[in-house]
Amino acid sequence: MTVEFTLAQLLQPLTVETFLRKVWGVTHYHVERGREDYFDGLFGPAAVEDVLEIIRPEPSTVVVVREDDRRSPDSYRFSDGSVDLVRIRNDFADGYTIVLNGVERYVPAVASLAHGIEVELNFETQVNAYITPPGSRGFLPHYDDHDVLILQVRGSKTWHVHDDTDVPPHRMRRQEEVNASGLPAPAVLRLNAGDALYLPRGRVHAATANAEPSIHLTVGIHAPTVLRLLTEALDALSYRDDRLLTQLPPRHLDDVRVRASLDGLLRDVVRAVEDPAVMSEGFGALGDALVRRGRCRPVGQLVPNSVEAPRIDGRTRVVKYQPLYSRVLMMADGVALQFAQSLVSADADHRAAMLFLSGNTEPFEVRDLPELSEARQVELARTLVVDGFLVRL
Structure with missing residues (x-):
């Protein structure tokens, strides 16, 4: 049975709202639980072996590292490029940490957590697994350019977290290394199995496994920046405004007069970004990227015109598949519900029903879909069950 975890479960007893209001982006936070079995069903030794077997033919997701010694991929791969699991286990015995990147692609419980x-x-997420032998340290003091949630799954680790030394974003962008000799004394935290630790981006840290092998997951939370929002907005604007596609003139690098001739054009473009409609398109592009990362219930739960199809009527109880990000788009000829890789279009009179479907997370009866006739309610619900957006109860 797959155990499903949510952000609220990772943080409790701290609430999500308190976390976002007082902790997010401000300070580190250690959730101590005293429950070694808390993350049972999420990821463990068996999952490690499963992932290694899955990625054996295509090993780009595995890294072997000990402090500043990162093993060359050639040292743990066969001549055909596949993973040599015996060499990886030997490296582990020699004190090297095994890093498995993007485990949400292989483990259903981790995928559900990441999507949730x-x-x-x-925000987009990526989950990496770190398997560290007793007494070893995978990385020297370093920082991440994104916020992370660390979940201690097996064993324990001692973390050194350096407050008041956060690397500013512009230095992260330059990928500047940490000068370990200049760091102040750190806060020392012991993460036992079942504990969680939040670190804001730029917070310098390092961790060492204690007396037993350690497994922890790092949930990387990749918040888009203002730079990305502006880039998306300008990109969207370029599809209808030729000013952004104006070619730079000859000698624009060498002739200051030529460069000065662009001043008016550049000021016009900057003013265009101040238009709320342009920024809305930038947010829309971010939303489109996020919605496409979603995953529905496997398609084929109900086949149209099959024996099961007539079983959906106004009294059929359904619920939106979770976790799944969706949004409603206003189209020239109507309205559409976008989710995962799907776009379900309908006439404009479906707008209220689509908004209800996108925003509702509680079970409901098909006849509760607002402002539609019974026939259209059933037709829409049947389509969304087939596509995996709705689940029958």
Whole structure:
């Protein structure tokens, strides 16, 4: 049975709202639980072996590292490029940490957690697994350019977290290394199995496994920046405004007069970005990227015109598949519900029903879909069950 975790479960007893209001982006936070079995069903030794077997033919997701010694991929791969699991296990015995990147692609419980966080925070996520031998340290003091949630799954680790030394974003962008000799004394935290730790981006840290092998997951939370929002807005504007596609003139690098001739054009473009409609398109592009990362219930739960199809009527109880990010788009000829890789279009009179479907997370009866006739209610519900957006109860 797959155990489903949510952001609220990772943080409790701290509430999500308190976390976002007082902790997010401000300070680190250690959730101590005293429950070694808390993350049972999420990821463990068996999952490690499963992932290694899955990625054996295509090993780009595995890294072997010990402090500043990162093993060359050639040292743990066969001549055909596949993973040599015996060499990886030997490296582990020699004190090297095994890093498995993007485990949400292979483990259903981790995928559900990652997608749930994306829906709740509107941020993309990636989950990496770190398997560290006793007494070893995978990385020297370093920082991440994104916020992270660390989930201690097996064993324990001692973390050194350096407050008041956060690397500013512009230095992260330059990928500047940490000068370990200049760091102040750190806060020392022991993460036991079942504990969680939040670190804001730029917070310098390092961790060492204690007396037993350690497994922890790092949920990377990749919040888009203002730079990305502006880039998306300008890109969207370029599809209808030729000013952004104006070619730079000859000698624009060498002739200051030529460069000065662009001043008016550049000021016009900057003013265009101040238009709320342009920024709305930028947000729309971010939403489109997020919605396409969603995953529905496997398609084929109900086949149109099959024996089961007539079983959906106005009294059929359904619920939106979770976790799944969706949004309603106003189209020239009507309205559409966008989710995962799907776009379900309908006439404009479906707008209220689509908004209800996108925003509702509680079970409901098909006849509760607003402002539609019974026939259209059933037709829409049947389509969304087939596409995996709705689940029959």
